[in-house]
Amino acid sequence: MSYEFLQILWFILIAVLWIGFFFLEGFDFGVGMLLPFLGKKDEERRAIINSIGSVWDGNEVWLLTAGGATFAAFPHWYATMFSGFYLALFLLLVGLILRGISFEYRSKDAAPAWRNRFDWMIAIGSFLSALLLGAAFANLARGVPINADKMFTGNLFTLLNPYGLLGGVTTVAIFLLHGANFLGLKLEGEMRNRVNAAAKKIWAVTTVLYILLGVFTYVAGFWARGVVNPGIVPIAAVAVLLLAGYFINRKMEGWSFIMVALNIVLTQVTFFSMTF
Numbered sequence: 001m002s003y004e005f006l007q008i009l010w011f012i013l014i015a016v017l018w019i020g021f022f023f024l025e026g027f028d029f030g031v032g033m034l035l036p037f038l039g040k041k042d043e044e045r046r047a048i049i050n051s052i053g054s055v056w057d058g059n060e061v062w063l064l065t066a067g068g069a070t071f072a073a074f075p076h077w078y079a080t081m082f083s084g085f086y087l088a089l090f091l092l093l094v095g096l097i098l099r100g101i102s103f104e105y106r107s108k109d110a111a112p113a114w115r116n117r118f119d120w121m122i123a124i125g126s127f128l129s130a131l132l133l134g135a136a137f138a139n140l141a142r143g144v145p146i147n148a149d150k151m152f153t154g155n156l157f158t159l160l161n162p163y164g165l166l167g168g169v170t171t172v173a174i175f176l177l178h179g180a181n182f183l184g185l186k187l188e189g190e191m192r193n194r195v196n197a198a199a200k201k202i203w204a205v206t207t208v209l210y211i212l213l214g215v216f217t218y219v220a221g222f223w224a225r226g227v228v229n230p231g232i233v234p235i236a237a238v239a240v241l242l243l244a245g246y247f248i249n250r251k252m253e254g255w256s257f258i259m260v261a262l263n264i265v266l267t268q269v270t271f272f273s274m275t276f
Contacts, residue, residue: 010073015272017069021062022133022264027257028052028059030179032099032126033172036119038183038194042112045119049103051186056103060096076150084144084152085136088159092132098125130175131168135159138167141217141274163216170213173206174267177244178260184253196251203245210241210263233273237266 031052039045071078082089098121106118142163145153180199184192214234244259 007073010069011272011276014066014069014073015268017062017066018272019265019268021059021066022268023261024055024059024062026130026175026261026264027178027182028056029126029130030175030177031183032056032122032179033130033176034123034179034183034195034198036116036123038191038198039119042115044191045115047187047191048183049106049122051183053103057100080146080150080152081140084146084154085159087156088132088136092129092136095125095128095132098122099129126175127172130172133168134171135164135168137171137271138213139164141167141271166209166213166216170206170209173202173209174260174264177202177206178257178264181244181248181253181257181260184251185257196248196253199248199253199256200245203248207241207245211238214238233266233270237263237270240266 031048035045035048039048067078070081102118102121102125106115106122109115136159139159139161142161145158147153177199180195180202183195184199187195214237217234240259240262244256244263247253247256247259
């Protein structure tokens, strides 16, 4: 095999790993962020946690595999990104650790204050992780300052630009919607109705943010670097997000979950086509 072919093959494999991570960990983060808001009693919060209890740690393996594959196939890319985004990635790690500790230690004590503290740690850890991942990917799509030695020349505040922050907030919103759809499939009765009502509000905010991000991307010309027609995939991503709202209004959580999942996949396809 030629060197160029192997580069393309590994790039595609890494894209698949990141897409898998965003799809699976997306509803995981969303459920975590919704936990203290949708669960009014400890029994309800326990039911919400149980919905992802068997998958949350397995979903994070996709992140480790994607990072390891990037290091093995594109060491310069890995070195530049992980050294330049060091503080942001450190905060991401803090968020993931907060979640992991909280899932494991929440039930060690039956005291309401103890459990409430860890419930909020799950929500904060999930929010921080989703925000930083979205901001990091938005900045990679936008482009970051790198010198001739492949060293990042900015700092944390360089990454906290309007486009990066909008990407982070939009990612948080999409993950919240993804998590709400997932809970709608897992819960029943009054809690399902509560989740559905929340999903309608989240969908409206998510749609506005997503369209704003798309317009910002188009106006700024970031799509010009893509190797595929920039109009086809993003338009499809918006279309399936709009369809998700249709299904949410009819309490068809399964179809809504599929539509939001497709939106996440198409968004990542757009990102990797831009960075190729």
